[in-house]
Amino acid sequence: MAQEHRKLLIIGSGPAGYTAAVYAARAMVEPLLIQGMQPGGQLTITTEVENWPGLVEVQGPDLMVKMEEHARAMGADIKFDTVSKLDLSVRPFRAECDSGDVVTADAVVLATGAQAKWLGLPSEEKFQGFGVSACATCDGFFYRGKEVVVIGGGNTAVEEALFLTNFASKVTLIHRRDELRAEKILQRRLLKNPKIEPLWDHEVVEVLGEQDPLGVTGVKIRNVKTGAESTLDTSGVFVAIGHSPASELVNDQLELLEGGYVKVEPGTTRTSIPGVFAAGDLTDHVYRQAVTSAGMGCMAALDAERFLAEHDEAGEPAPDAAQIEEVPA
Known part of the structure; x- marks a missing residue:
């Protein structure tokens, strides 16, 4: 010592x-x-x-x-x-x-x-930096004309989703609940934005992608009320849970x-x-x-x-x- x-x-x-x-x-x-x-x-x-x-x-x-x-x-x-x-x-x-x-x-x-707080999925860690991000300001530019998803329901998630509409053709906001926790003014901006589609009562259970080159192609999602699973095509996943x-x-x-x-x-x-x-x-x-x-x-x-x-x-x-x-x- x-x-x-x-x-x-x-x-x-x-x-x-x-x-x-x-x-x-x-x-x-x-x-x-x-x-x-x-x-x-x-x-x-x-x-x-x-x-x-x-x-x-x-x-x-x-x-x-x-x-x-x-x-x-x-x-x-x-x-x-x-x-x-x-x-x-x-x-x-x-x-x-x-x-x-x-x-x-x-x-x-x-x-x-x-x-950044992450979901804790092995597939999420695998694609970090290759389609999975926690910073729209840093990485949104790479998704011009592409569809992306944002995970979360607070101020950060809504702000990220709104920012991404500057680049992406469509933003899907995935939230475990049926209402947002963000400030009301942010909620109003999000809900009236034609590029953003909220997906209520859902959670991401797996990030899907390709190996060569490494990149995201979609997410597997689950309805938290019914347990039904489905897939959603996307080029980017933005985790915005704080x-x-x-x-x-x-x-x-x-x-x-x-x-x-x-x-x-x-x-x-x-x-x-x-x-x-x-x-x-x-x-x-x-x-x-x-x-x-x-x-x-x-x-x-x-x-x-x-x-x-x-x-x-x-x-x-x-x-x-x-x-x-x-x-x-």
């Missing part, structure tokens, strides 16, 4: 984490980034990315490899490990890793991201928003504990894009660098837990 101290610890290795590492390293803060169980985050299970500025098309895993290489080139230390416990009640902050190593830090950037922010490390230490997202002071990445900053999907339940996550990673690094500089110039240690201020609403 090893123990080390850093001025800045970055937890998470998606676009937010790697961008924070680039900016912090360039500011000579000498950050340590701990990658977590899925280095690169959600983009590692994405195929074509066509909305990253400057690159007409890039594979998701390739983009994350380039971001990691960039952070290393700037001087950031990157470690493949997982933080299993984070104590924000002590100064310096203390992180314990699965490897047994312990890292203390004067400031922390949380960039642990969020994961996201789970990876806030387990701090859910009893930081102020959170509904759904478990970390709350930050508007216009900043500052959390309810001075010296702790949050960026990316961990705090963003609205946009959830790689480019916005990267932007917040930049903000977090700059916020952290200023925090550290202020306390260094004052010749005083970082404030302890007794000085925690509540984040403004």
Whole structure:
């Protein structure tokens, strides 16, 4: 077991984490980034990315490899490990890793991201990135003139379905119930859209597709009231049953928003504990894009660098837990 101290610890290795590492390293803060169980985050299970500025098309895993290489080139230390416990009640902050190593830090950037909730079907996992998606904004462009299905009944599902009508020839919304849980105004927009057809009281039990090339051709659906099964032809399946922010490390230490997202002071990445900053999907339940996550990673690094500089110039240690201020609403 090893123990080390850093001025800045970055937890998470998606676009937010790697961008924070680039900016912090360039500011000579000498950050340590701990990658977590899925280095690169959600983009590692994405195929074509066509909305990253400057690159007409890039594979998701390739983009994350380039971001990691960039952070290393700037001087950031990157470690493949997982933080299993984070104590924000002590100064310096203390992180314990699965490897047994312990890292203390004067400031922390949380960039642990969020994961889409999936149905849990083996066939769904098989076709992820090849016709099964959890992000219409990311992948809707690939379904121009094609028929797609959206699974869910809340705000996310309705918003995804409405967005997909910009590309798809038809959108079938599959919902287990006979009414939507989404806001009324969204329901009205969906129900009057001629491209959207709701399929009530049904659930998807299997994603159907071809092997060579790998791709979705349909779904097997079941009526939850009668048990009758049938198939529905489709080129794309969008699962929209919500996201789970990876806030387990701090859910009893930081102020959170509904759904478990970390709350930050508007216009900043500052959390309810001075010296702790949050960026990316961990705090963003609205946009959830790689480019916005990267932007917040930049903000977090700059916020952290200023925090550290202020306390260094004052010749005083970082404030302890007794000085925690509540984040403004």
